[in-house]
Amino acid sequence: MPAQRPDAIAELRSTLSDYARRWPEEAGHTAPFLELLAETDEARGALQHDAAVWPDPFRRERLAGHFTGSAWLVDRAGARVLLTHHRKLGRWLQLGGHADGDRDLAAVALKEAEEESGLAGLSVEPQLFDLDRHWIPERGEVPGHWHYDLRYVVRAGDSEAFVVGEESLALAWREIDAVLADPDSDDSMRRLARKWLARGG
DSSP states (O other): OOOOOTTHHHHHHHHHHHHHHHOGGGHHHHHHHHHHHHHHHHHHHHTTTOTTTSOOTTSTTOTTEEEEEEEEEEOTTSSEEEEEEETTTOSEEOEEEEOTTOSOHHHHHHHHHHHHHOOSSOEEEEEEEEEEEEEEOOBTTBOOEEEEEEEEEEEOOSOOOOOOOTTEEEEEEEEHHHHHHOTTSOHHHHHHHHHHHHHTO
């Protein structure tokens, strides 16, 4: 895990506040993320910054819920998105995963996109593109919990020849307008597609 900047929490709070200004209709989405950061500050203060015991929301071990980073991975033309048929959830979704302690969630999104697609030459846009808080069902010894997912635009390079990893049943490039039109698409996938098409790539 890369070294953490001491002001990473403040930067994330600023990122979320900026997102709320840009997307006022999503205030209901943004508020729980800011509340989780506030709880983080309170917990660290109460435990005198003991990182060994305070419930770090950037780690999956915080079972009530934790931050994750995802990639809206588009091709060079901005017409298609690479989706995964998620092995655990059984749905077509964006690439992404756990922060594992990293506070830079744009970097997390890029890393997950690289690892899950096998693509080289990817680049991430620094501005937060979307937020989604969603419930992950109980699986084995891991209880049901919330993912506080921050989504960033990741752009493909010259190669589109992906490699299917162990977390996916399949990967596929899909036309973004088809994702929006598909009634079987996840609600958040349609929101991402709508945002992308509205901004014009």
